[in-house]
Amino acid sequence: MIKGLFETHIYVSDLEKSSEFYREILGMPVAYEDARRCRFFWIGEPRRAMLGLWEKDPAQIVSQHFAFETTAGDMAGIVPWLKERGIAVRNFLDDGSEDPFVFGWIPAVSIYFRDPDGHSLEFIAVLPDDPQPELGVVAWEEWERSHGRSL
Numbered sequence: 340m341i342k343g344l345f346e347t348h349i350y351v352s353d354l355e356k357s358s359e360f361y362r363e364i365l366g367m368p369v370a371y372e373d374a375r376r377c378r379f380f381w382i383g384e385p386r387r388a389m390l391g392l393w394e395k396d397p398a399q400i401v402s403q404h405f406a407f408e409t410t411a412g413d414m415a416g417i418v419p420w421l422k423e424r425g426i427a428v429r430n431f432l433d434d435g436s437e438d439p440f441v442f443g444w445i446p447a448v449s450i451y452f453r454d455p456d457g458h459s460l461e462f463i464a465v466l467p468d469d470p471q472p473e474l475g476v477v478a479w480e481e482w483e484r485s486h487g488r489s490l
Contacts, residue, residue: 346379348391350400351456354378357392360455364424382407406449406461414439414448414464414479415490426452431476441466441482443474448482 351357358378361367367380376394421428429451431440439450449463
């Protein structure tokens with residue numbers, strides 16, 4: 340029955356500021372907006388998935404998390420791409436490193452960042468390898484070396 344996730348919604352304190360972040364910085368096209376102080380953005384190709392932003396009083400905003408799907412090939416350029424846009428990045432361990440990490444149980448490589456309201460965002464790419472949950476979370480470079488590849 341369930342085929343995927345089509346939409347998610349978050350509260351933002353300033354619709355225009357957040358819209359600029361998602362539209363201009365992340366490059367997501369506007370899908371729809373209306374007078375209720377909300378705006379919807381396509382995630383990836385139109386009509387596949389969307390993100391709804393709802394302007395609310397700052398006291399109503401609770402930090403949330405969601406991840407944007409990407410490819411391993413694109414992941415190699417994501418950290419510089421985000422940094423060029425003035426976005427600080429962090430890895431899963433939040434240890435001060437900007438190096439992507441791999442979740443061995445999936446496996447997938449990811450990197451984290453925040454939007455203007457502090458929502459935790461992530462780029463994640465599923466890797467073609469077999470899962471190795473016993474490895475836990477490892478640096479992408481280490482994962483690639485252990486599979487005979489380099490970044």
